[in-house]
Amino acid sequence: MSEAVRLGVLGCADIAIRKVLPALAHVPSIRLVAVASRTAEKAAEVAHRFGCAAVAGYEELLDRTDIDAVYVPLPPALHADWVSAALRCGKHVLAEKPLTPHPAETAALLDLATSARRVLMENIMFPHHSRQRRVRDLVTTGAIGNPLAFTGSFTIPARPASDIRNSASLGGGALLDAAVYPVAAAQMLLGELDVASAVLRHDRELGVDVAGAALLHGAGDVTAQVVFGMRHAYTSEYQVLGDRGRITVENAYHPRADAVTEIRLQSRNGTAETLVVPPDDQCANTLEAFAQAVLKSNTGPVGDLTSRTAVLIDEMRRRAPAA
Known part of the structure; x- marks a missing residue:
């Protein structure tokens, strides 16, 4: 791998545009290659702003061979499918919190990252x-x-x-x-x-x-x-x-x-x-931690809070009296 992680972004969510993509300017160990949106117009708008390629469609971005890792700022209900797809395409993944809405899905993704020998990190800054x-x-x-x-x-x-x-x-x-x-x-x-x-x-x-x-x-x-x-x-x-x-x-x-x-x-x-x-800058620090895990081949889940927190959140939901 090159000295910098080549990054693609699945989705042009507010947190990506407002926090994460601007912070990349302070993280030399990551190079933004492309952003993808469901519409070509949105992808082009964001790509022009941050100086990278625009891709219409998430599948097309995952198929690119010039990307090592992806950042997934999609809504939580979409994480399981797209994080899984990225890992199966051989990409390392930084995904917004929560990793998924359900602890079983979260555990399955963590296991998939381990078996695929790819870094998977939940973006809690x-x-x-x-x-x-x-x-x-x-x-x-x-x-x-x-x-x-x-x-x-x-x-x-x-x-x-x-x-x-x-x-x-x-x-x-x-x-x-x-x-x-x-x-x-x-x-x-x-x-x-x-x-x-x-x-x-x-x-x-x-x-x-x-x-x-x-x-x-x-x-x-x-x-x-x-x-x-x-x-x-x-x-x-x-x-x-x-x-x-x-x-x-x-x-x-x-x-x-x-x-x-x-x-x-x-x-x-x-x-x-x-x-x-x-x-x-906790956002830049988080991106740097992700990049170093990728560059040092520390494959698998990063950190031990993701699974434990998912279980606790689900237990809180189940313990709460019916609405």
């Missing part, structure tokens, strides 16, 4: 921010003693009815779109968790869940409370409580690449400290 790594180091080194509890939320304002988050057939809903952030953060900081209880609030007209909460628990009686929704004021935060202090993180999941961020650390005796973290 915040774990790749240096602030998140520093929080993990603080917890691991005992800065707050034994971690006992996590509370976290990710909520967003209502989107237009046409937004894919409001489409049941495309894999919409707050549980799949928003809950993944605090659920993933809780696991990173507390370890493996199980679902104790959950609630979901549904919009019957749209046919999707729009809000919810869950109580999780793990070894040593640790607990995690998560709140998520898409009819709310914006929140993006978590707190980790230990027996000797606590850590608080605001704007936890989507800090701007040029933003100085903070970690608030408070000890049991009341001493408070604000740790300043320099700006960091």
